[in-house]
Amino acid sequence: MDPNQYCADKARQSGSSFTGSFRFLPPDKRRAMTALYAFCREVDDVVDECSEAEVARTTLNWWRGEVAAIYGGIPQHPVCQALAPVVQQFNLPQEHLLEIIDGMEMDLDQPRYADFKSLQLYCYRVASVVGQLSAEIFGYRDRETLKYAHDLGIAFQLTNIIRDVGEDARRNRIYLPMDEMQQFGVTADDILNARETDNFRKLMSYQIERARRYYRQAFDHLPAVDRKAQRAGLLMAAVYQAVLDEVERSGCHVLRERVSLGPLYKVWLVIQAWWRN
Incomplete structure (x- = not known):
């Protein structure tokens, strides 16, 4: 599946109030915000949907590796593939994406x-x-x-x-x-x-x-x-x-x-x- 389409589907399935405002953005910023939102949903779902804390922790560490790949490698997940051009175009700091994962991990502890x-x-x-x-x-x-x-x-x-x-x-x-x-x-x-x-x-x-x-x-x-x-x-x-x-x-x-x-x-x-x- 096309990475941007994957992110759009993820955002639509969430039913969040956030996504409604994206339609007012220019296409490139709409795609960027949709990819960022899909990333947040994916890492949040790890904590909410994993019944075992250690499995969730291992999965979050995998996502940290994916974030590293966005900035210097080839990410595997479609959300991170969609984010790769976004972080370059808008100069998004890697540490901010890692902070989001750290926040989700706080729910485990x-x-x-x-x-x-x-x-x-x-x-x-x-x-x-x-x-x-x-x-x-x-x-x-x-x-x-x-x-x-x-x-x-x-x-x-x-x-x-x-x-x-x-x-x-x-x-x-x-x-x-x-x-x-x-x-x-x-x-x-x-x-x-x-x-x-x-x-x-x-x-x-x-x-x-x-x-x-x-x-x-x-x-x-x-x-x-x-x-x-x-x-x-x-x-x-x-x-x-x-x-x-x-x-x-x-x-x-x-x-x-x-x-x-x-x-x-x-x-x-x-x-x-x-x-x-």
Whole structure:
């Protein structure tokens, strides 16, 4: 199969809100973002789909070898074959792709986070790094845009964490900082057994406000000169912020159900954001 077609199929099968914004990009940047997204999905699937940690770890090490081959060899996997010309065209650092794999590997070793500082490293690796790679593909003139990409990545990952608390708990993972859970009187047992108490809702409101703060910080960092080039990220942000709003409207009902937006509503949000930006 053609490597770019493989990546397009992988992105389409994910059903992610991210991919909808790619259609607004020029063809070369659309292919680049699709290949980057497919890479992230592949390494994330290793951790989510392997039942044995050591098998997952071995597979992630294989992916590290594939990343090395992108920059100085002949990669075997179609995703890495699609990425090879992308990293040259957009000057994407090898260490950033390796950081993404390191972030995925954290899920094998760390199902809990003591505080937000420790969670930040995870968010940086699995999301901020992706944001900065995306910023390179979209293009920028002011390096302040990389700070925007960093904070927007954190905001996206915090939104995912908030939306997926129940889904993650069913994998025995809790990404809510343990010290904040203690502060609000919520135990790991409450999360794992889907007890949506008033304390849990207060804890989630606190998490939602932090995510919104990161969105505000990101937008404040984005220079006007790069706003048009980074428009695809702003379209994604419109959808993800709407997810936060929906979680809040639902009463933070995320332990038993996954809050989601309808496809037509997401299209409407993207069109609105396009005209605003």
